[in-house]
Amino acid sequence: MKDIEFTLNGKKVHSAADPLKRLLDVLRDDFTETGVKEGCGEGECGACSVLMDGKLVNSCMVPIGAAEGCDIVTPEGLRETEKGKVIIESFADSGAVQCGFCTPGMMMAADALLEENSNPSEEEIREALSGNLCRCTGYDLIVKGVKDSATRGKKLW
């Protein structure tokens, strides 16, 4: 594998990286998508969450070779959409952000959930966020942020 093509936030892009380079590093280092965070680097924390073909994935666990031909959406991509704006506002108004490190990943998980289930219960929200750690431990407010996103973005998802 030499030239790896994938879609990044709606645009076709190319990477000449080693196919085993982590999608996380390709996004941060080569495309300056620094909304994608590295927490644990082993799939425990969800800070590096992105959408791959519409599904939530941990970008630290995806070699770029496996993402060839895939549609990748990062927090920077989500931010520009109507849905992203609703999530950002809802998180802000709910007080769902403390230090902010986990927030981009939480927002990706929230969008992935709402895409599948536009009116989730609290339990479904907690399950959907179960791979995202917040070490400020503000989970209740994050859950509220997702609930508010669902209410405010009723017709979007």
Add this chain to the structure above:
Amino acid sequence: MVDSYKPATLKEALALRKQHDLIPLAGGTDLMVKYQSWSGTLPRFPKGALFISRLPELKGIEKRGESLIIGAGATLSDVAAFPDTPKVLRDAVLSIAAPGIRNIATLAGNICNASPAGDSICALYALDASVVLQRTGSERTVPVMKFITGPGKTVLEGDELVTAVIVLLEKANISIFKKVGTRKANALSKLSFSAVAEVKGGVIDGIALAFGAVGPTVVRSVELEKKCIGKKRSEIESNIEEIVRDYSTMIVPIDDQRSSAEYRKQVALNLLRNFLTEELAGGMR
């Protein structure tokens, strides 16, 4: 730099597997951790990867007669969402990691990783599942119980790929999966327990009990299960302590960072006793 390949078809993948010494990589969620290096640097794979997750031939899940054929590219999320997936397997799969990992990790990968704590493996033992192995020009089907030979060890040959997992559709009317871990999401099992049973006309017609993370491979004894076949509720109830004693000699866990041997054994036997009393004898009422 090691050379990696992303074939477009299964045929091409099998040819590459034969020509080169490559590590098959489907979801990669175990391999990327295994070969993880310093932050921002390349993972240290000893060989190139053969990316197989998107091979169209391996993607599907289909019900064929009394079996479920799960393609080796099917993710844990795919398996959990498929309507005919047996309950014990669905529960096991949903106990693994968290949505982001289940969206790329595959069932076949969980088997090939062959961890004694692999949660789907425990359920697949109880379901008498098999794996289909292909190499260019030939194919063989091996029961999961024979496929895994030890921690991280399988009978997969260097030129073979796992292409599918075959699960017999459960006739069971009693079916449970229990996982004991430090928390619900993203925890590796301290131990796990799968049980399926078919009760017909007030007697046990079929039963399978499997224990994960309490030995070098998942523990299951067809011989001990046979002792339960044809038994009525009263016969099970009066034999519970004997059955637990029989299993007690087979369950020989180790101490490690996740748990102690003593805890694992005690809890495994408690889960067994509880299953026999509540779900099995209770379900025969």
